[in-house]
Structures are given as C-alpha cells and as structure tokens.
Amino acid sequence: MKIALIGQPNCGKSTIFNYFSGYKAAVSNFPGTTVKYTVSQVVFEGEQITCVDLPGVYSFTSTDQAELNSRQYLLSGEADVIINVIDASLLGRSLELTLELMSLERPLVVALNMMDEAARKGISIDAAKLSTLLGVPVVPTVAAVGRGLTDLLQTALQAGHTGVRPVQILFSADVEQEIAELSDLLDQDRACELALPHRFMLVKLLEDDPHLVEEVGRRHPHCMALVKNHQKILAETHGRPPEIVISSERHALSVNVFEQVAVVKPAAKPGWRERLDHIATHKFWGYVLLVLILGLFFQGVFRFGQYAENFLTSYLDLAQKAGQAWLGAQTLAYTVIEGLLMGIFGGVAIVLPYLLPFLIGLAVLEDSGYLPRVAFLMDNLMHLLGLHGKSIIPFILGYGCSVPSVMSTRILESPRDRLVVAMLAILIPCSARSVIIFALVAYALGPYWALGVYFFNLLVIGILGRLSTLLLPEVSPGLLMEIPEYRLPTWVNVAHKSWHSLKEFVVIAWPILIVGSLVLSLLKYYGFETYVNEACRPFTALLGLPAAVGVTLLFGIMRKELSLIMLTEALGTTHITAALTLTQILTFTVFVIFYIPCAATIAALSREIGWKGAATAVISTLALATILALLTRGFGALVF
Numbered sequence: 001m002k003i004a005l006i007g008q009p010n011c012g013k014s015t016i017f018n019y020f021s022g023y024k025a026a027v028s029n030f031p032g033t034t035v036k037y038t039v040s041q042v043v044f045e046g047e048q049i050t051c052v053d054l055p056g057v058y059s060f061t062s063t064d065q066a067e068l069n070s071r072q073y074l075l076s077g078e079a080d081v082i083i084n085v086i087d088a089s090l091l092g093r094s095l096e097l098t099l100e101l102m103s104l105e106r107p108l109v110v111a112l113n114m115m116d117e118a119a120r121k122g123i124s125i126d127a128a129k130l131s132t133l134l135g136v137p138v139v140p141t142v143a144a145v146g147r148g149l150t151d152l153l154q155t156a157l158q159a160g161h162t163g164v165r166p167v168q169i170l171f172s173a174d175v176e177q178e179i180a181e182l183s184d185l186l187d188q189d190r191a192c193e194l195a196l197p198h199r200f201m202l203v204k205l206l207e208d209d210p211h212l213v214e215e216v217g218r219r220h221p222h223c224m225a226l227v228k229n230h231q232k233i234l235a236e237t238h239g240r241p242p243e244i245v246i247s248s249e250r251h252a253l254s255v256n257v258f259e260q261v262a263v264v265k266p267a268a269k270p271g272w273r274e275r276l277d278h279i280a281t282h283k284f285w286g287y288v289l290l291v292l293i294l295g296l297f298f299q300g301v302f303r304f305g306q307y308a309e310n311f312l313t314s315y316l317d318l319a320q321k322a323g324q325a326w327l328g329a330q331t332l333a334y335t336v337i338e339g340l341l342m343g344i345f346g347g348v349a350i351v352l353p354y355l356l357p358f359l360i361g362l363a364v365l366e367d368s369g370y371l372p373r374v375a376f377l378m379d380n381l382m383h384l385l386g387l388h389g390k391s392i393i394p395f396i397l398g399y400g401c402s403v404p405s406v407m408s409t410r411i412l413e414s415p416r417d418r419l420v421v422a423m424l425a426i427l428i429p430c431s432a433r434s435v436i437i438f439a440l441v442a443y444a445l446g447p448y449w450a451l452g453v454y455f456f457n458l459l460v461i462g463i464l465g466r467l468s469t470l471l472l473p474e475v476s477p478g479l480l481m482e483i484p485e486y487r488l489p490t491w492v493n494v495a496h497k498s499w500h501s502l503k504e505f506v507v508i509a510w511p512i513l514i515v516g517s518l519v520l521s522l523l524k525y526y527g528f529e530t531y532v533n534e535a536c537r538p539f540t541a542l543l544g545l546p547a548a549v550g551v552t553l554l555f556g557i558m559r560k561e562l563s564l565i566m567l568t569e570a571l572g573t574t575h576i577t578a579a580l581t582l583t584q585i586l587t588f589t590v591f592v593i594f595y596i597p598c599a600a601t602i603a604a605l606s607r608e609i610g611w612k613g614a615a616t617a618v619i620s621t622l623a624l625a626t627i628l629a630l631l632t633r634g635f636g637a638l639v640f
Contacts, residue, residue: 001160002050007085009056010484012113012143017053019149060100061209081160085111088118095254102166103200107159110138111152122265130261135167144490171249178230185226207246273486280373297361302447305354305438312349313574339521343514346565354438363497367489386469391421398428402601420468422609424461426597432560433593444577444585513565516555520569543587543629563592583636590632595625
C-alpha cells in the first residue's frame with residue numbers, strides 16, 4: 001500500500017508524515033521548504049506501507065517546480081491512497097485543492113488538521129457532514145500533539161482496500177455545458193491515452209492548463225482548435241479568462257461547502273497573536289524586534305557554549321597530561337592517543353556546546369512561525385538586491401546547512417535568480433561555520449563581536465547581490481507566501497528536528513573529525529605537515545596567520561567543523577587565545593566563513609547550476625575570502 005500526503009503549504013502535512021514514519025523529513029513552519037518528496041516505509045497493524053510526503057501545493061495549475069513535482073506524482077497513479085491534509089482554520093480556502101484532488105477519482109481521505117487552531121478562531125466544523133458532502137472519509141486531527149493520527153492512518157488503509165471514490169461536485173450550469181460539449185468531441189479514449197480521468201482532462205483543457213494543452217497539442221494538434229473555441233466561449237460569457245472562470249467556480253464551491261459544515265462565532269477582540277504580529281511585521285518595530293531576538297539568541301548560544309566548553313576542555317587537559325605521563329610525550333603511541341582525544345573532545349567540548357543550542361533555537365524559531373515574518377520583513381531587501389522575494393527561503397535555510405539551501409533554489413522560476421541565489425546562499429554561515437564564529441570570535445571577543453560578523457556577512461551578500469543585479473539585470477516579481485499562525489513549539493518536534501540536524505554531525509562529521517585529527521597528529525609526528533603548510537603559505541603569510549594554520553584550511557574543505565578542530569590540533573592547544581592574536585582570530589574566522597564551500601555543498605551546486613557554476617563558485621569564494629580577510633587584518637591592526 002502506497003499512501004501520498006498532499007496539502008497546501010504549512011498545513012501540518014510533514015508533521016503527520018513524521019508521526020507515521022519516525023521523523024524522516026524535516027518539519028518546518030516555513031512555506032516552500034519541502035522541495036523534493038520524501039519516502040518512508042511504515043509497518044502498521046502488520047501491513048507494510050510506503051508513505052510519501054509531497055511538496056505543498058495550492059493548485060494543480062502552477063509553474064512552480066515543487067508543485068509540478070507533486071502534480072506529476074499524483075497523476076502517475078503510483079499512490080493507492082491520497083491523504084489530503086487541510087488546515088481546518090482555513091477550511092474555505094483549503095477545500096479548493098480538495099476539489100481538484102477529488103477530480104482524480106482516486107481513493108481519498110481528508111485529514112482535517114489544526115482543529116485546535118480552528119477552535120481558537122471560533123470555527124466549529126461538522127466533520128461527518130463534510131464527509132457526506134465530499135463522499136470521502138474525513139478525520140479530525142491535531143498533528144502537533146498526535147491527536148487523531150492513528151485513526152487517520154487506519155482510515156487511509158481502509159480507503160485503499162475498499163477503493164473509496166469521491167463524489168463529483170458540479171460547476172455552474174453554463175460551465176458544465178461547455179464541459180459536456182467538449183466531452184462529445186474528446187472522448188474517453190483521449191483521456192485513457194494520457195492516463196488521466198476524463199473529466200479531469202476536460203476541465204484542465206478548458207482552464208488552459210499549459211502542460212496539458214502542450215501535451216494534447218503535440219499528440220492531437222487538430223483537437224486544439226476545438227479546445228480553444230470552447231475556451232473562447234467560456235471567456236466571452238463570463239468576461240474573464242477561462243482559467244479565472246474555473247478557479248472562481250472552485251472557490252465558490254469551496255465557500256458553499258464551508259458554509260454548510262462550519263459555524264463561525266463572532267470575532268473576539270484581537271488576541272496576543274494579533275498584537276504581536278502588528279509589532280513583528282511593523283516597518284520599524286519589526287526590525288527592532290528582529291535585532292532583539294537575534295541578540296538574545298546569540299547570547300543564549302554563546303553563554304551555554306562558553307560554560308560547556310570551559311567545563312569539558314578541562315577534562316581534555318587532564319587526559320592529555322595523564323597520557324603524557326603514562327606513554328611519554330614524544331612517542332608514537334601518545335601521538336595516536338592525542339589525535340583520538342583531540343578528535344573526540346573536539347566534537348564534545350568545542351562543536352556540540354555551540355551547535356546543539358543553535359539548532360534548538362533555530363527549530364523553536366521555525367516551529368513558532370516567526371521565520372515567515374522575517375521573510376516578510378526581508379522581502380523589500382531582496383527586491384533592492386534585484387532578487388525575487390522567495391530568495392529569502394534559501395538564505396534562511398542556509399543558516400542550518402548550505403546543501404538544502406542550494407537545493408531549494410529550484411523553487412525560483414528564473415534561471416538567473418537560481419544562479420545568483422545559489423552563489424550567494426553558499427556565503428551564509430551554516431551551522432558548522434556558526435560554531436566557528438561562536439567558538440572563536442564570541443569566545444575571544446564576546447557575543448556582540450560574533451553578531452557583528454553576521455551583520456558583516458549580510459552586508460557583503462547585499463553588496464554582491466546588488467552587483468549581480470547590475471551585471472544580470474532582470475525584473476523580479478513580488479513575493480506571495482503563507483504567513484502561518486503563531487504556535488507554541490512542541491518540545492517533541494523541536495527535539496526531533498534538532499536531532500535530525502545534529503545526527504549528520506554525530507554520524508558523518510564527528511567520525512571524520514576523529515580520523516582527521518588522527519591523520520594530522522601522524523602528519524606532525526612524521527613531519528609531513530610542514531609540506532602541506534608550505535603549500536598553503538601564500539595564503540597564510542598574506543593574511544598574517546601562523547604557517548601551522550594552513551593544513552586546517554585544507555581539512556575545512558571536507559567539513560567546515562574540521563577547520564576549528566584541526567586548528568586546536570595544529571596549534572597544540574585548546575586555548576586558542578594563547579596561540580593567536582585577536583586580529584588573527586578575526587581574520588581566520590572571516591576567511592573560513594567565505595572561502596571554498598564544503599565538498600557536499602560543491603556537489604549540490606554541481607547538480608543545481610552545473611559543474612562550471614560550481615567551479616566558478618569555488619574560485620570566486622576563494623578570491624572573495626582572501627580580499628575580505630585582508631580587509632579584516634587591516635581593521636584588526638587599527639582596533640586591537
């Protein structure tokens with residue numbers, strides 16, 4: 001049994017999927033983050049089920065690549081059952097997609113999610129009556145706390161086994177007349193040839209769906225004159241384009257169904273959510289609140305990380321002294337032990353104290369619904385840079401990891417926007433580079449210096465974005481996006497999401513750190529690190545950094561965390577401030593933030609913008625990092 005979950009963005013679809021599958025996809029309270037569908041195997045009541053989490057869609061007629069992916073998957077007929085997840089607090093609007101899904105004539109179950117939000121808005125919904133009107137099972141759920149989700153999966157299985165089919169809800173008489181006349185001209189065989197339900201094909205042709213019109217025109221060019229004629233009749237009788245006519249019909253039907261099944265109480269006085277929204281999206285106070293939240297966020301990460309790092313590194317010092325006393329400081333055995341200790345403690349004592357609170361804080365901001373407000377505030381800035389408002393999505397994702405950030409550029413329609421945003425998104429400090437900022441700059445200079453590094457990063461990206469607009473001019477359309485309700489994050493989701501992000505470090509990066517630390521110890525023991533540092537001397541000497549830093553920069557291309565861990569190994573101490581000046585710390589940090597992206601990001605770039613684009617990104621970031629690090633060195637000489 002294969003079950004596909006589909007719904008409009010921010011309806012809680014991925015939360016339901018993660019409940020079924022055990023958190024195999026990142027849950028986000030941010031529209032547009034699910035770019036590729038995710039598959040997971042689930043065993044329920046002794047039956048093996050394949051769950052598919054599809055990208056969120058508003059309609060089956062779209063130019064957005066993520067929405068096209070969902071459409072193509074559902075039209076392929078792979079799914080045995082479709083679960084349509086609906087935001088119950090926005091039922092009238094959400095039912096428009098449900099009507100399109102019903103026209104697929106496949107087993108369908110409606111998950112009436114966020115019933116708690118609907119109740120808060122004073123909306124009471126008769127789920128049984130809605131089920132009768134649609135002809136499909138309707139299951140009320142509250143995905144955030146797992147309410148009703150077991151019933152939902154059980155109902156979906158039953159629907160798949162019994163082959164439940166939705167009822168057919170008809171449009172206005174004049175629209176149905178055009179559908180009937182077109183049906184006489186394009187018979188069932190044409191729909192079978194395209195592997196589409198007959199009525200679905202007719203309606204999509206009438207509303208001038210570009211993908212279906214192109215396909216039918218290619219297969220049966222003589223039919224297109226008939227289709228265009230009926231589109232013209234529909235447009236002339238309604239005074240609007242045919243796609244608007246069909247869309248308006250769905251909207252009217254959705255509102256009609258909503259009015260039959262829902263009771264709305266009189267609106268109460270504005271609550272704390274509305275008052276907070278007024279501040280969070282204000283053209284002045286919104287930015288003040290943003291700076292305040294970021295300041296508190298950085299303070300929290302830094303204070304926790306500093307305390308934990310100091311506590312844990314003291315045990316590393318004790319372990320090193322014990323190893324030297326036992327094996328001797330210059331022996332091969334101690335060299336191996338020291339390399340392993342530096343790698344293990346590097347992950348536990350230096351990376352995790354900053355990475356863990358950073359990921360938890362980011363998850364809380366996502367699940368609370370604040371990040372879309374940030375996107376709203378930053379939309380004007382995106383247009384000043386000459387980019388589409390949706391460009392903010394890859395940038396925000398970049399603070400977690402550069403790989404999904406680069407991959408999410410496919411939601412941008414313009415090839416020029418995809419290229420420019422991908423090149424700029426790799427400059428955003430990901431969680432690995434953020435650890436370096438906290439562990440070096442914040443530790444040595446204070447949290448506000450670390451915040452200054454982030455603002456400097458944004459300034460550089462802004463200047464480069466503006467330059468790209470001058471070199472590649474193009475008009476970017478405005479941003480239309482979902483602004484979800486504020487929600488109290490559930491700690492289960494926050495914990496799962498943080499672990500989902502942290503798991504990559506624990507499973508992939510940490511073993512590499514340990515092996516890399518061991519390799520560097522052996523290189524030092526046999527004297528080979530000198531050759532590597534000599535090869536990197538043009539950069540280290542130019543930037544005023546110790547020659548020993550060179551080998552850490554090469555390791556950083558594999559994983560950015562390695563630059564930090566290898567730095568402690570290369571300098572032979574975890575007390576960086578004793579080995580580097582404040583200017584050198586700042587210069588090293590700025591260089592690492594901007595220089596060559598990690599290997600995984602380079603691979604993602606090659607998939608999205610090609611190998612030539614990836615090679616350009618490698619060369620340009622190296623040149624940019626060198627220039628900015630030189631400027632930082634000069635700035636440090638004046639200040640410190």
